Amino acid sequence: MKKERRSNLDEMKEQQLLHIEKNGCWLAFWGLFIAMQVQFVMGKGFLSKELAGEWIVFMVLALYLAVACLRRGIWDRKLKPNFATNLILSLIAGVFVGVVIYVKAYYDFGKTQGALAAGFVAMICVFVLCLVVLVLTASILKKKNQKLEQEEDTSE
Numbered sequence: 001m002k003k004e005r006r007s008n009l010d011e012m013k014e015q016q017l018l019h020i021e022k023n024g025c026w027l028a029f030w031g032l033f034i035a036m037q038v039q040f041v042m043g044k045g046f047l048s049k050e051l052a053g054e055w056i057v058f059m060v061l062a063l064y065l066a067v068a069c070l071r072r073g074i075w076d077r078k079l080k081p082n083f084a085t086n087l088i089l090s091l092i093a094g095v096f097v098g099v100v101i102y103v104k105a106y107y108d109f110g111k112t113q114g115a116l117a118a119g120f121v122a123m124i125c126v127f128v129l130c131l132v133v134l135v136l137t138a139s140i141l142k143k144k145n146q147k148l149e150q151e152e153d154t155s156e
Contacts (some may be wrong), residue, residue: 025061032058041104070137073145088129090114098123 009017036054075081079089102119108110 025065029058029061029065032061037100041100043108059101066137070141070144073141073148075141076139081141083135083138086131086134086138090127090134093130094123094127097126 007014032054036051036058039051039054069075080083098119101122102115105115105118109115
């Protein structure tokens with residue numbers, strides 16, 4: 001039997017603690033992301049030993065957040081899970097990766113045309129991959145929300 005521990009906090013303090021924890025989670029998430037990008041551009045390889053720890057923590061955190069939200073039928077506070085949103089987010093991700101790859105290739109080899117080609121190919125690949133993943137995730141989310149709504153209707 002699970003023993004429930006009483007909280008020493010009132011409701012307002014509990015909400016404040018949840019807000020602090022949420023901000024800490026996102027600070028860690030984006031901090032890891034930025035640190036990995038800087039290390040990547042500054043010469044560390046994508047799969048280098050130096051990036052392994054950050055990459056593992058980042059991916060575990062990202063997968064946990066994604067799976068936990070999907071299980072509860074949550075997409076985002078402000079964004080809707082539609083094709084237009086997915087297209088814009090995929091384009092942002094593609095452009096970001098394209099720029100990072102361009103900078104890395106130019107930094108390593110000093111050739112503009114080769115760096116542009118590498119950045120463009122990376123941008124297209126990430127755009128397509130991200131769009132596919134977001135469209136699939138949105139469809140899973142819509143099915144999950146329909147299931148949750150049906151469960152609510154039958155319980156009433």
